[in-house]
Amino acid sequence: MIEEIKKNINASLESFLERIRKEYKLHLVDPILFESIKEFTLREGKRIRPLLLILSYQGYSNETKKLTPDIYNASTCIELLHNFMLIHDDIIDRSDLRRGKPTLHKLLKKAARTKEQEKLGFDLSIIAGDIVYALAIDAFLSIQAPAERKEQALKYFIQTAAFTAMGEFIDILHGVTDINRIKERDVFLNYTLKTARYTFECPLVVGAILAGADHDDIKKLSELGILIGQAFQIQDDILGIFDSQKNIGKSILSDLSESKKTILVCHAHEKLTKKKDRTFLKYFTKAKKSYKDLLVIRKIFIQAGSLSYSLKEIQSRLNNAQKILTELKMRPGLIDTIRDILLKLFQPSDKIGQNNGVNLPA
Numbered sequence: 424m425i426e427e428i429k430k431n432i433n434a435s436l437e438s439f440l441e442r443i444r445k446e447y448k449l450h451l452v453d454p455i456l457f458e459s460i461k462e463f464t465l466r467e468g469k470r471i472r473p474l475l476l477i478l479s480y481q482g483y484s485n486e487t488k489k490l491t492p493d494i495y496n497a498s499t500c501i502e503l504l505h506n507f508m509l510i511h512d513d514i515i516d517r518s519d520l521r522r523g524k525p526t527l528h529k530l531l532k533k534a535a536r537t538k539e540q541e542k543l544g545f546d547l548s549i550i551a552g553d554i555v556y557a558l559a560i561d562a563f564l565s566i567q568a569p570a571e572r573k574e575q576a577l578k579y580f581i582q583t584a585a586f587t588a589m590g591e592f593i594d595i596l597h598g599v600t601d602i603n604r605i606k607e608r609d610v611f612l613n614y615t616l617k618t619a620r621y622t623f624e625c626p627l628v629v630g631a632i633l634a635g636a637d638h639d640d641i642k643k644l645s646e647l648g649i650l651i652g653q654a655f656q657i658q659d660d661i662l663g664i665f666d667s668q669k670n671i672g673k674s675i676l677s678d679l680s681e682s683k684k685t686i687l688v689c690h691a692h693e694k695l696t697k698k699k700d701r702t703f704l705k706y707f708t709k710a711k712k713s714y715k716d717l718l719v720i721r722k723i724f725i726q727a728g729s730l731s732y733s734l735k736e737i738q739s740r741l742n743n744a745q746k747i748l749t750e751l752k753m754r755p756g757l758i759d760t761i762r763d764i765l766l767k768l769f770q771p772s773d774k775i776g777q778n779n780g781v782n783l784p785a
Contacts, residue, residue, distance in 0.1 A: 425474070425760070428490075432473045435495035436464060436502060443558055459530045460551055464506055466522045471768070472505055472626045473498030478761050479630030479644065482753035493567040497633060500566075500580065501626050503559035508587055508621065510552035514545050515595065516681060527551060556584070568633050576632040583625040590617025597684045602692055602704070605684045611653060618659070619652020640752050647747045651765055654740040657733050658772040660685035664721055665730070665775045680712050686736060690729040699723070721779075731781045737772055741765075 440461050444450055449457035476498050477490065512518075513526040520526060531551065532544025563577055593613045597605055627644040636644075664687065688707065695703055703723050706716050724730050744765070748758050 425764070428474060428477055429470050431490070431495055432470050432477070432498050432502070433465070435492070435499050439496070439499050439558075439562055440464060443561065447558075449554070453534065455531065455534050456547075456551065456554075459527060460555060462530075463510070463521075463527050464503070464555075466524060468522060469768075470502065471764070472501040472622060474626075474764065475623065475761065476501050476626035476630040478757055478764075479627045479753075480634045481630075482751075482757035482761070483631050483634035483636040483640070491567070493565060494633070496562050496565045497576075497629065500559045500562035501629070503555055503562060504580070504584060504621060504625075507552050507556040507559060507584075508591075510548055510555065512591065514548050514552075515591065566633070569635075572633055572635060576629045579629055579632065580625065583621045586616050587621045590615070590620075593617070594683075598681055600684070602684060602688070602707075605689060607686065607689050610684060610686055610689055614653045614656040615649055618656040619649045622648075622655065623652040624648025637752070643747050643751055647744050650740040650744040650747070654737045654744075655768060657686055657737050658769060660687055661730065661733055661772055661775055664717070664724065665779065666771065682707060686733050687724050687729045690732050691724055691727040694727050694729070695723070699727075703727075725779055725781070730776070730779060734772060734776050734781055737769060741769065 444457055444461075449460070473495075477494060480494055480497070481490070509521060510527050513521055514528055518526050519529060526548075528541075528544035528548035530544075531547040532540045534543065534547055537543050560581075563580060566573055566576075568576070590613055593609075594617055597609065597613065624645050625648070627648045628641055631641050631644055660683070663683075663685075691703055692700060703720070706712070706719050706723075709716060745762065748762050751758060753761075
């Protein structure tokens, strides 16, 4: 069932892109504009956001009701919102890779010859990202649903985009703020706004709203999405330090080079002795970090217990999320499917823990 839904999600994306090519005539503005957006959008990915939206919708729909094209349109808008976020995030982070291929600004810098190729790529990608967000709204408006549900879901979708931008705003500020002023609660606020809301909470909630779920379950789905999203971002921070470039599809030094204030970082800074903390900060605050610096920081995170602490924080949230799943009035079969999908997402952190002598607690 999951593979069939993913296949239909990809088909919906392709169909939508063909429709907007004709309606918006992006290819006539410049062929590279449409082709780059299309290539970026159709790159192979987990499609976790549109998948969760559809499963949530199914969980509160009549069991015999078939998934219609307009529900896949709803899933398309969630995926386009994701791509919009990725495009702008890659510009901010100056990333070279996304899903194992060049980022959009790397592709668009070839749109014309100029003395400032990099700037051209950044400028054009900002505009392309804005276009993708507008297309996401277009996809949402094509949903066929009762007006009240559709309006409520659209408002939630737009709020999510705003909250995610707020998270990016905080993330940038944290990057230039002294580490002594960043507390764990600040990091989790960032995780909630930047990752949890649009990756997990919004798809689950929007799908439920469109299907007519009651207020109590929508509230529980929101709590579930935040818990899973925070855990997912902790794992992402772990992978950004301990995984390989091949597995994560972007530069292994990207997060470290930005000196991101993660749970790993905050915990190590708080728990290390003054002498060891000075050593840690010496490497962490370096303007340009090498792979050798990464290895030193990895070792410090393990010795400080920061990796173990972060893994426990993941597991704590997964345990609470599973408890919420048992309380939902969603169809049991769909609850089991969603649980399996969510837990599978956290296999990489389990592997990282085992590879570094830290077992993910039960």
